[in-house]
Amino acid sequence: MMRRTIAALAAASMIGTGMAPAYAKTPGSLSDLVGARAPGAESEMQSRGYKMETFKNGGQYWWNGDTCVRVVVSQGRYASIDKADAGDCGKGGGNAAAAVGAVAVVGLIAALASHKKKHGDDHGGADHDSEYSRGYNDGLYGGQYDRHDSEGYHNGYMAGETEAANRRMANRPYARGGTDGGRTACARRADEFQNAPWGSSVVVSQREQRGSHVYTMATGSYRSVCTADASGRVIDIQPYY
CATH class of the missing domain: 3.10.450 (Nuclear Transport Factor 2; Chain: A,)
Known part of the structure; x- marks a missing residue:
C-alpha cells in the first residue's frame, strides 16, 4: 500500500510541471521519475531495488545490484537520471573510494519521529507534521525557503539542510x-x-x-x-x- 501511494504521488507530481523528457541515457525503468518531486522519487527508487551509495560532484549515485545511475536534484525535483559506471557506485573495483562515506537515506518519517521524540510533544499535531515535512524536503533537496513559514516548516527546513550537509561531509577526505x-x-x-x-x-x-x-x-x-x-x-x- 505504501509503495503504491508513493508511486502515485511521484507520478502525479509530474503532471503539468513542464519538465523536459528523460535524457537518452536514462534507464527505461526509471524514466517516469525524471521531473518527479525528490521525496517521492527517492522512496520509489528504493522500492525498485536501488540504494544510494554516495553523493559527490553534485550528484547522487544509486546501485541496484547491476546498474549504477547518477541522479541530479534541482529545485526539489529529479532533473536527470543517467547511467553511470559501476565504479562510480564503488562497485566492480573501478572506484573503491566512491563507496567510502556512502550515505543511507534515513527518510522523512524517521526524522520527524526523532524530532517529536526529542522535543517531547506533538507540536500541534497533523498541521505541524505537514509543515515540518514540507520544510524538511525543501531543505534537503535545495528548494527555496518559504518566507511565509510556520514554526514547523522552519524546524523541518533546518533539519533538511543539516542532513544535506551531513551527506556532503560524509564524502570528504x-x-x-x-x-x-x-x-x-x-x-x-x-x-x-x-x-x-x-x-x-x-x-x-x-x-x-x-x-x-x-x-x-x-x-x-x-x-x-x-x-x-x-x-x-x-x-x-x-x-x-
Missing part, C-alpha cells in the same frame, strides 16, 4: 580515517543510539585520541560522537553538542 572495525562498530551503535534503521549512520569526521578514534556520526539530521578502539569495540557514545 577527512571523514575517511580511522579503522574499518571502529567505523563499522560506531555506525551500528549510532543507529541504535538514534533509533534509526540499520545502515542509516555515517562518519562525517574523525580524529585519533590516545590509541582510539573519535568519530562524529551523522544519522539523518542528527549527530553523535562515538569513541572506538582499533578492534572495533565501542568505548563511548554521546550526543553531539
